[in-house]
Amino acid sequence: VSTYIKNIEESTKETTEVKEEKLLKIYEAAQIEIPEMVKRSLAEVTQFHSELLATRNVRLRNELAKQKRALEEIDSKIVELGSRMDELLDYLNSHGALEEYVALTKQLSSLQNELNRIQEYQKILKTYRENKRRIKEEMIKQDKATDEYLDEESGYLEELRNKYWEYAKRFYPKKKSGLVIKNNTGENLLRYSLEARIEDDSSDGVNEVRMFCFDWLILNCEISKMRFIAHDSRLFANMDPRQRETLFRIVYETCCKKDFQYICTINEDALESFEGIMSTEDYKNIVRDNVILELNDDAPESKLLGIQIDIDLEDKSKVTDDIA
Incomplete structure (x- = not known):
């Protein structure tokens, strides 16, 4: 409503009165001869326009008064509603x-x-x-x-099982042994379930033979460019002398046929334990002729790396500061 009233007020201020004399002066300045007939027509047009403006102004004034009354009613209603809202808020606040x-x-x-x-x-x-x-x-x-x-690949897998079985039978002819390869289904991080077994492999000696057979099988598969394998002396610690002798025979036979190298560290007493089982010539060919380095513990220089190294293989904390 306020915008509408503003527009009406601006319209009433506008005037389009055009004086006859002013119009004639404009034409005279342009040096145009205006006949008397044209002058009379201009006078009539001017009079008509003035009457039209008067009528228009009356209508605008009436509309302006009407809108002002409407605006006053709206303002009064707003004041009334505001007062009522204050009363209600006071009531709500008091309760x-x-x-x-x-x-x-x-x-x-x-x-x-x-x-x-x-x-x-x-x-x-x-x-x-x-x-x-x-x-x-x-x-x-x-x-x-x-x-x-x-x-x-059932044929290839059967060949692997047979190889493992042959190695295990060389050590324990009467014990059950085998290589089990299965699909490891379910939620796990291993795709295959692979078990190399020898009967009674819960004992240390049999378990060491089982590990050797599996390691030797992997080397003989030649699935990589690795042509050697290495074992620590702990592998031989609990083996029976007969199993030690069989192990070195298998290694010697395979290395003679293939371009393989077997590296191991073994204590002197473990070597001597099966010397009597072999013939003198076999022991010389298989063991003595293949000794590359002899180590002892009389000084750090006589050890494998030439220095003293204390490795905690069993994850046991050791305190050496107070050892004399």
Whole structure:
């Protein structure tokens, strides 16, 4: 309404009265001869325009008065409603309703925040479930591909089992042994379940033979460019002398046929334990002629690296500061 009234007031200020004399002067300045007939026509047009403006101004003044009355009524209504709102607020305040309203507003805000957190959690949970389902689908595909591979390579796998079985039988002819290769299904990080077994391999001596057979099988598969294998003296610690003798025979036979190298550290008493089992010539060819370096503990220079190294192989803390 206020904008409408402003527009009416600006319209009433505008005037388009055009004086006849002023118009004639404009034409005379332009040195144009204006006939008397044209002068009479201009006078008539001017009079008509003045009457039109008068009528228009009357209409605008009436409309302006009408809109001002409407504006006064609106202002009066606003004042009345404002006064009524103040009365209601005073009433609510006197009865503690506003405090309750503020408390409810805070509770609503808290519940809205909780709702937002729950919705965000639901999105995360949905993403987690989708990823979990995708991973399960991928694992099923891998399980299927693994089964297909085991079927396709059954001949090669059987050859590996036979090799392992032959090594184990050289050590223990009467014990059951074998190599088990299976698809390791389910939730795990290992694609295959691989078990090299020899009956009674829970004992240290048999377990050491089992480890040697498996390591020697890997070397003989020639799946990499590695052409040697190394074992520490701990491998021979609990072996029976007969198993030690068999181990060195297998190593010697294979290295003579293939371009392999076997490196091991073994204590002198372990070597002497099977010397009587071998013939003098075999012991010389297999053992003595292949001794590359003899180590002892009389000084650090006589050890493998030429220095003293204390390695905690069993993850036991050691205090050496107070040792004399």
